[in-house]
Structure formats: structure tokens, C-alpha cells
Amino acid sequence: MKSGKMGINTICTHVGEVEDKQFKGAISPLYMSSSYAYEDVDVKRYPRYFNTPNQEALCKKIAMLEKSDSALIFGSGMAAVSTTMLAFLHKGDHVVLPQTLYGGTYNFVVEEFHKFGIEYSFTEGFSEMDFSEKIQKNTKVIFVETPSNPLMRITDLEMISKLAKQHGIITMIDNTFASPVNQTPADFGIDIMIHSATKYMGGHSDILAGAVAASEEHIKIIWNLAKNLGGSLSDYTVWLLERSMKTMVLRVKAQNKNAKKLARWLEKHPLVEKVYYPRLKSHPDHELAKRQMKGYTGMLSFEINESLNVGDFLKALKMIKPSMSLAGVESTILSPAKTSHALLSAEERERQNISDGLLRFSVGIEEVEDIISDLEGAFQKVSKMEKI
């Protein structure tokens, strides 16, 4: 079958598989070798060159999912983010980014860029004006992350790509929150797609990995730096990630479906002040999300009534795990004010609408009735405590 005609589940299941010519096994064999022959071979292979059989196989799958020519897999999402940015930004260059970035990316920019002489500007918001007013003569890259964490604001990818092309700027997106199931930024002209594969691609909270997909030309530039920085992923984890990705579409669609039901339930709950989920008409970017995304993700945030103690609420949950990270098959919840946004001042958190009662929820694949029942149990327990 021609790859262009394949459905997304077929891509996840089959593209890039390593054929087991010796034993005819049904799945890709795992090649753990870190030493390969150098004479009489087409390619000199070495894990840090990102070209072992398992690495190359998985890259084909990721590239096709992101409608790109090529891809690279990294040891973490941050290795993918940092290597990609540094591959295109040199001394005296400038990058425009939204301030609502994932904390690790934000820290990388503010703590490291000055050492390389790279300039940066954070936008105030997500509109064309917000981005265009920050573009300078030396701007080389616009980096976006949509949906944003934790308020799920959406950036218009077509607008970003047009704006960047007018100025000869390269566009990069951290597509982690959406996953390639819910959003393919290449459809809107975005140049480089980056993932923390730790999240929806891995999907079981047991893998740390990153990925980048782009044109051959851009991947070559990233590879030239990547082999020197050395952030490749070990083959065993590459193999595990390939296995996980076979079920990515099934998982993500189940998470989308649960999140939609949960968001509607939360929106009607008397002890919930606000729900942030782009599938809801009340979300400020609902129309844009509808245009740009194929699904609305399993990520949402909600604000509980200020009379309730957040710590008590989290402790009262029986099944849903208060924990960091996201996108596993199990539902998890966290307080951004205590984790991802803890280093911001209280004033800055208020400016960004991150209240102490805000909770970010990564919806799992459990029965949605069980998720709702766990949350309702916690609401009832904590509201009784407050009355005592």
C-alpha cells in the first residue's frame, strides 16, 4: 500500500517496522548493538548518530504522522527542544516565543540563551499583533506551544506560518499537548514539529523521550548539532516507544472522548468556578481549535471554589493520582501553582490567571463514570470538611 493512502492507525501499527528476516517474528526485532561494522557497509551506524535500525524505523513512523520527510528521536523532550533551537539560533539571533511555555523550555531560554548570545522576546498573548510586534531584524525563529499549559489557549498556526514566511523566519511548534492525532501543524505550514514523546507518544508514564519531525534539509541541520550534543535515546527505549505508538490513536481518542464528557460535567458542577477546555463553547479559542485541531486532547484545567482547600481535595481522591507529567493512560491531576508555575511570583500567577484553586487534569482511559465518581467523592468530602 502507498504510504500516502494509509490511515493513521495503520501508520502507527506498521510504518517503519524492522522486518525480522531471520525468524519471521511479527514485530520489530530489537538491535541493542552499540558497535557496527564500518567496512563494506552503506551507512556507518552508531546510537549517537541517531541511525541504528530501531531508531531509523521509529523515525519513519513519527515523520509520517507529522506529514514530514524525516525525524529524529531524542533522550528526552528537552533534548529535542534544546537541540532544535540551538541548531537554528546562533550568536546575535533572536527568537519570539509565548510566555506560557512549558516550564523546562522557559527555563532553557532564560537561563541558557545569554551564554550563547541569543536574544529572545516573550509575547503578551497569542494574537497576530502579539507576535508581529516582537519580530526584529535578527529574528530567526518563532517557537509556539499550542494548546498552552495549563489554560489550553490556542495559537493560530496558519497565522504564525504566514507571518513567519513574510519575514523569512523558521517556525517551530511543541506539539506535545495535542499529539499528531489531534493536530498536524505541517498542514498549516509550520516547519518543525517537536514532541516530548514522554507524553502521548509513550502514553504509559514509563518512557522519557523526545522527537523532532521536519523536512530533510531542516533535519540535517538539527542532526549536525545533535550528534555533537549526544542526546540520543537508547535502543531499548526506542523499541518500547515504537510498541507504545502502535496504540497511540486508540488511547488519544479515548482520552479526547473522556475529556469532553468530564469537561461538560465539571462545567455544571456547583463547586467548580471555571473549566478550561477548547471543546467547550465557553473557551475563548473554541472556534480556532475547531478549525485547527482534529480532536481537543485529554488535557483540561478547572478551578475549584475558593472555599475548598486544594490540598485536601487532592488527598480525598482515591483513584486519580496527584502527580507530575501527563498523557498516561491513567488520570492524573496537579496544582500548577504548586508545581509548573511555583517559581513565578503570586502577582505574575494572577496576571496569567493561574489561581491557587486551578487544577490541571490529564484525562486517562478509565471509564469516565469512574473518573467522575472519584472527583464527586472528593468534592463531597472536602465540602463537608469546610463546614465543620
Ligand SMILES: Cc1ncc(COP(=O)(O)O)c(C=O)c1O
Ligand atoms: C509541553 C511539553 N514540552 C516539553 C516537555 C519536556 O519533555 P521531557 O520531560 O520529556 O524532557 C514537557 C514535559 O512535561 C512538556 O509538557
